[in-house]
Structure formats: structure tokens, C-alpha cells
Amino acid sequence: MLLLSAHHLGAMPLILSGRAGNILRHLAPVYRSCERGEPHLIAFAITEPAAGSDVEDGHGAEVYRPGVVATPTDGGYLLNGRKCFISGGDLAKTATVFAALQGEGMDSWTCFYVDCGAPGYKVARTELKMGMRASGAAEIELTNVFVPSDRVIGGLRNGWAMNRATLNASRIPVAAQGVGLPRPRPRPQWVSRRYKVGGKALIHYQDVQLHLATMVAETRAMRSLVWQEAKAAWQPRQLHASLCKFHVTDRAQRVCEMAMDLLADHGGKHEDQLDKIFRDVRLTLIFEGTNQINRLSLIEDWQAQLLEFNHGVGV
Numbered sequence: 428m429l430l431l432s433a434h435h436l437g438a439m440p441l442i443l444s445g446r447a448g449n450i451l452r453h454l455a456p457v458y459r460s461c462e463r464g465e466p467h468l469i470a471f472a473i474t475e476p477a478a479g480s481d482v483e484d485g486h487g488a489e490v491y492r493p494g495v496v497a498t499p500t501d502g503g504y505l506l507n508g509r510k511c512f513i514s515g516g517d518l519a520k521t522a523t524v525f526a527a528l529q530g531e532g533m534d535s536w537t538c539f540y541v542d543c544g545a546p547g548y549k550v551a552r553t554e555l556k557m558g559m560r561a562s563g564a565a566e567i568e569l570t571n572v573f574v575p576s577d578r579v580i581g582g583l584r585n586g587w588a589m590n591r592a593t594l595n596a597s598r599i600p601v602a603a604q605g606v607g608l609p610r611p612r613p614r615p616q617w618v619s620r621r622y623k624v625g626g627k628a629l630i631h632y633q634d635v636q637l638h639l640a641t642m643v644a645e646t647r648a649m650r651s652l653v654w655q656e657a658k659a660a661w662q663p664r665q666l667h668a669s670l671c672k673f674h675v676t677d678r679a680q681r682v683c684e685m686a687m688d689l690l691a692d693h694g695g696k697h698e699d700q701l702d703k704i705f706r707d708v709r710l711t712l713i714f715e716g717t718n719q720i721n722r723l724s725l726i727e728d729w730q731a732q733l734l735e736f737n738h739g740v741g742v
């Protein structure tokens with residue numbers, strides 16, 4: 428799931444650049460290669476060892492010294508620096524890499540479409556992370572990686588806008604992951620029939636039934652919110668995607684905790700796979716901006732209305 432969604436995240440700047448040339452020249456070969464049965468994954472690289480939230484939200488970007496820098500050279504740019512926690516970065520053939528321009532600050536952020544086979548591109552290591560282990564989180568070292576000028580995506584210094592538009596498009600699918608993780612497995616219900624306490628299957632206890640009813644309602648409400656906010660996603664606003672991402676993934680974690688509460692020691696056993704869902708779901712609260720940062724994004728989106736309210740005009 429993460430491997431595929433990370434690929435679409437990587438492809439998104441090419442799509443959102445609004446240039447047909449980027450789609451025909453860069454994206455069409457990717458899909459033709461996949462059709463031939465030769466997988467071509469694209470990675471999306473914004474996070475740097477010293478900047479996760481700062482490069483997703485921008486609050487700290489004003490004081491941040493860019494970690495990946497692009498230096499102009501004949502016919503293109505040379506990229507230097509490190510990116511980290513890049514999903515699928517160990518397998519990707521190309522990557523959309525965000526870098527600041529030499530001698531300028533983070534506001535010069537630009538998106539470059541990088542060939543992962545280019546000299547100087549190195550996967551330094553992959554993290555041994557708590558969940559979603561089928562997708563490698565790679566640390567990428569860039570040493571004088573040449574990127575031709577026609578691989579600047581969306582124009583110089585438009586990286587912030589490209590990044591924002593990409594995350595607005597991709598955070599709703601992260602929320603959908605939050606719905607999908609607890610949803611297709613009726614294990615708590617199934618297990619609560621299997622396990623007995625005081626000679627009775629757990630399901631025959633009324634408080635267990637109340638617990639289950641809440642879990643079902645929570646999951647349905649999460650799903651409805653995803654549909655509702657997805658409908659509004661055509662608007663160029665961060666509110667819908669951020670709200671949907673943080674609320675749904677928070678609730679998804681809560682549903683998993685409720686399943687754990689219900690099953691006690693059985694929930695911790697590997698065979699019922701609840702532990703896996705529990706570890707996987709936790710990561711959806713972190714990537715594509717922590718849920719705290721997504722809450723701040725919602726408030727940022729509402730700033731105009733909030734200020735108006737302060738002046739007594741009302742929302």
C-alpha cells in the first residue's frame with residue numbers, strides 16, 4: 428500500500444505541474460514500462476535529516492539552512508545533500524527531489540526530476556522501522572548528481588507551491604489508508620467469539636458488544652469523512668486534506684486500540700495480526716506531515732476567517 432501510494436506521490440508533481448510535456452516526456456515512459464511488466468517506481472523526496480515538518484509546513488523553513496542544494500552548471504544543475512525516510516527510495520528508478528538553489532534560502536525550493544541511476548545518486552541505507560516494512564524508507568545521498576534543465580518540474584522557485592499541491596492531493600489517500608487498515612479484518616469480532624471468559628464467549632458480554640458497536644460506527648464515520656473531503660479536494664485549499672488526514676488516522680489508531688482493549692493478551696499475539704495493523708496504522712499519523720502539523724495547516728487555511736472573527740465581523 429505505502430509502496431504504491433509513495434509512487435503516486437512521486438508522480439504527482441509531474442501531473443500537477445500543468446505541463447503536458449512533463450506528462451508525455453517523463454510520465455508516459457513510466458507507465459509504458461509498468462505495462463511491459465518492468466516496474467518503474469517514482470520516489471518523492473522532501474524530508475531531510477534535519478527537516479521533516481519544516482519542509483512540509485514552512486513554519487520553521489525561514490530559519491532552516493537547506494540540506495539539499497542545486498548548483499547551476501552547463502545545461503542543468505548539480506544536486507548535493509541528503510534526503511531521508513524516502514518511501515520506496517531503495518527501489519525507485521526516478522525521484523522528484525526538492526532542493527534549494529545555491530546561495531538562496533528555502534523560498535527558492537525547486538522540484539527536480541532525478542534519474543536514480545545517475546552518477547552520484549546513492550541509497551545510503553534503509554531504516555528498520557516499526558511498521559509498513561514492505562516499503563523501504565531510504566536515506567539518499569546526492570553527490571554532484573546532474574539534472575538537465577528540462578527536468579526542472581513546475582519552474583524554478585515553485586517548489587513550495589508544488590509541494591503544497593502534491594500534499595493536498597495525497598493526504599486524502601493517506602486518510603483512506605487509515606480507514607482500510609482496521610476495516611477489512613473482522614478479527615476482533617471473530618476473536619471475541621472465539622475467546623471465552625467465565626465460560627462465555629466474549630461476544631456475549633454486553634460491554635463487549637458496546638465496544639464493537641463503537642468501533643463499527645467510528646470506522647463508518649471515518650469512511651464518510653474521507654468521501655466528504657475527497658469531494659471538496661478540487662479546491663486549491665489545504666483544509667480538506669489536512670483535516671481528513673489527521674482526524675481519520677487519529678480515529679483509526681483509536682479503533683485499533685479498542686481492538687487491543689477488547690482482546691487483551693490475545694491482541695498482542697502475532698498470529699492474530701492485530702500487532703501488525705497497530706504498528707502500521709501508527710505511521711499514518713506521522714508521514715505526509717505529522718498530525719500536529721496537519722492541525723496547524725487547518726488553522727493556517729482558516730487564518731483569514733479567524734482574523735475577520737477577531738475584528739467582530741464573524742465567520
Ligand SMILES: Cc1cc2nc3c(=O)[nH]c(=O)nc-3n(C[C@H](O)[C@H](O)[C@H](O)COP(=O)(O)OP(=O)(O)OC[C@H]3O[C@@H](n4cnc5c(N)ncnc54)[C@H](O)[C@@H]3O)c2cc1C
Binds near residue numbers: 472483513
Ligand atoms: C513510514 C514513513 C514514510 C515516509 N515517506 C516519506 C517519503 O516518501 N518522502 C519524504 O520526503 N518523507 C517521507 N517521510 C518523512 C515524513 O514526512 C516525516 O517524518 C514527517 O514530515 C515528520 O518529520 P520529522 O520526522 O522530521 O519530525 P520533526 O519535524 O522533527 O517533528 C518532531 C515533532 O515536532 C512537532 N513539530 C514540528 N514542527 C512543529 C511546529 N511548528 N509546531 C508544533 N509542533 C511541531 C512534530 O509534530 C513532531 O511531533 C516518511 C516518514 C515515515 C514515518
